[in-house]
Amino acid sequence: MKFTRLKWIVIAGVALAMAATGSMAGTLDDVRANGYLKAGVNGDLFGFGKPDAKGVWKGLDVDTARAIAVAVFGDADKVKFTPLTSKTRFTALQSGEIDVLTRNCTQTLGRDTALGLDFCQVNYYDGQGFLVPKKLGVKSAKELDGAAVCVLPGTTTEMNVADYFRANGMKMKAVVIENTAELAKAFFAGRCDCLTSDASQLAGTRAVAPKPDDYIILPEIISKEPLAPAVRHGDNQWKDIVNYAVLTLINAEEFGITSKNVDEMLKSKNPKIQRFLGVTPGNGKALGLDEKFAYNIIKQLGNYGEIFERNVGLKTSLGIKRGLNALWTNGGLLYSAPFK
Numbered sequence: 001m002k003f004t005r006l007k008w009i010v011i012a013g014v015a016l017a018m019a020a021t022g023s024m025a026g027t028l029d030d031v032r033a034n035g036y037l038k039a040g041v042n043g044d045l046f047g048f049g050k051p052d053a054k055g056v057w058k059g060l061d062v063d064t065a066r067a068i069a070v071a072v073f074g075d076a077d078k079v080k081f082t083p084l085t086s087k088t089r090f091t092a093l094q095s096g097e098i099d100v101l102t103r104n105c106t107q108t109l110g111r112d113t114a115l116g117l118d119f120c121q122v123n124y125y126d127g128q129g130f131l132v133p134k135k136l137g138v139k140s141a142k143e144l145d146g147a148a149v150c151v152l153p154g155t156t157t158e159m160n161v162a163d164y165f166r167a168n169g170m171k172m173k174a175v176v177i178e179n180t181a182e183l184a185k186a187f188f189a190g191r192c193d194c195l196t197s198d199a200s201q202l203a204g205t206r207a208v209a210p211k212p213d214d215y216i217i218l219p220e221i222i223s224k225e226p227l228a229p230a231v232r233h234g235d236n237q238w239k240d241i242v243n244y245a246v247l248t249l250i251n252a253e254e255f256g257i258t259s260k261n262v263d264e265m266l267k268s269k270n271p272k273i274q275r276f277l278g279v280t281p282g283n284g285k286a287l288g289l290d291e292k293f294a295y296n297i298i299k300q301l302g303n304y305g306e307i308f309e310r311n312v313g314l315k316t317s318l319g320i321k322r323g324l325n326a327l328w329t330n331g332g333l334l335y336s337a338p339f340k
Contacts, residue, residue, distance in 0.1 A: 027231070027238035028072065028288060031099050036078045039065035040098040043083020044181040046204040047312040047320075048104055048124075057081050060311040063301055064123050064229060064246060065102040071245040071293045076300045085178055086152045090115050093232060100242055101230040104198060106156045111230075118239050119228040121246040125324035125333050127221035128160050129199040131206060134216055136193060141220040145170040150183050150192040152176070160223045161196045184208070194218075198225050200312065200320065207317040241287055244339075248294045251276060251336035252303035253327060259302040262295060276339045283339055294339070304334065 031037055041049035041061055048059040062081065069079040084092055084103055093101045094116055104126075107119040130141050138144060141164070151158050153176045165172045175192040177183040184205045187195040195205065199221060206215050229246065231239050252258070255273055257265045266277055274280040277295045284291035301307060305322075312320045326332025 027099055027235045028241065031072055036080050037065065037069040037072060037100065038080050038082065038098045039068070040084045040089055040092050040101040040103050041065065041081050042103045042180065043081075044179075045104065045201055046208050047316065047318045048200065048204060049081075049083075049102075058311065060124060060307060061102045061104060063307045063311065064249075065100065067249060067297045067301055068100060068102075068229075068242055068245045070297045070300050071241055071248070071287075071289055074290060074293075074296050085180070087154045087178055090117065093117065093230060096232075099231075099238075104201060104227050105230055106198075106225045107228050107230075108156060116233045117230045118233050119230050120239060120243040121250075122226045122228045122333075123246050123249075124200060124227040126198040126200050126225040126227050128157055128196060128223040128225060129202055129221055130218040131187070131195040131197075131202040131215055132193065132218060134214055138194075138218065141218050141222070142168055142170070144172070144194060146172070147193040148173040148175055148191070150175045150177065150187045150195040152180065152183060152197065153178055156223065156225065157197050164222045180205075198227070200227075200318075203312070203318045203320055212317070237288060241289065244287060245293075245297065247336045247339075248297045249301070249304035249307060250327075250334050251339060252294070252298045253305045253334075254329070254336055257298055257303060258306060259298055259300070262298045266295070272338075272340070 044050055045059070049057070049061045050059055051057050065079050065081070066076040070076050082092065082098055089101055089103055089105060092098050111117055112119060130144070132138050149161060149172045151161055151174055161172070175186060177186055183195070186192060188209060195202065199217060202217050206212050206217070209215055229242050231242055255276065265273060266279060268274065271280065275283060278284055278291035278293070281291045284293055308322065308325060309315065312318045314321065322330070322332060324333050326334065328335040
């Protein structure tokens with residue numbers, strides 16, 4: 001009797017904990033009931049998350065959120081974007097204000113364990129660097145002793161730069177501003193000697209500078225920054241859906257499936273491609289989605305390579321090379337789990 005009573009006390013405690021943190025086991029149901037996905041993004045980072053002049057959201061992280069919306073609804077437009085700062089992003093996810101965070105966010109042990117979050121498949125491998133004016137005459141980050149450094153608060157960036165300066169016996173003056181756009185303005189106005197952030201963010205900031213050619217990104221990369229979508233801890237089905245929405249983009253590129261040839265690829269005799277595109281059923285049911293979810297994602301958005309090149313690639317003003325974000329077969333880190 002004592003064991004039975006204890007068991008029900010434990011079950012009740014778990015139920016109360018789940019209630020306190022929202023509908024943990026039913027995010028998919030909540031999203032469907034709302035009729036759209038609520039995605040937290042960076043609202044002012046060119047190439048990753050920013051509305052254009054017509055108010056249309058664009059960027060690699062934005063397209064990641066759209067892929068999740070396609071997986072759930074079959075429609076890339078069924079998503080509401082909420083711009084979030086580095087300080088508000090985690091609270092918005094924890095509170096249920098958003099369903100998924102697809103804003104440049106580094107997976108760390110502390111965030112995994114202390115914030116009640118689960119990180120999914122990395123959608124951009126990055127590293128922290130330094131942006132400086134050419135007129136400063138600096139060629140290396142090790143020449144920045146005594147510099148005033150613009151940095152966002154509450155980020156891995158803030159800790160990394162402090163560690164880097166300390167490890168190299170240098171001093172710095174931190175200029176801390178919460179909003180990304182305001183931080184960039186402070187840097188361009190000369191309030192600090194350099195701006196430090198993820199190299200991708202520095203490229204986006206330089207691209208919107210009054211005179212982009214007046215600034216350079218120094219060669220040093222001082223950290224590992226695996227940027228990945230995040231969901232609330234405890235809802236395994238929702239994590240699987242977000243995870244495999246991102247993996248769909250990568251797997252499609254591995255197979256050579258694009259938005260232009262996906263209809264033709266439906267006729268493929270390759271059993272792996274048949275399963276992947278839903279010609280052979282099973283994957284959709286396993287996730288609680290339509291069997292054609294992967295086909296729909298590729299048809300509407302393209303594969304990872306298409307999304308990368310469209311938003312941040314060499315033909316954009318950011319001009320970012322694939323690098324670590326190339327497929328594993330091309331020397332990068334992108335590698336998809338099998339869809340079977």
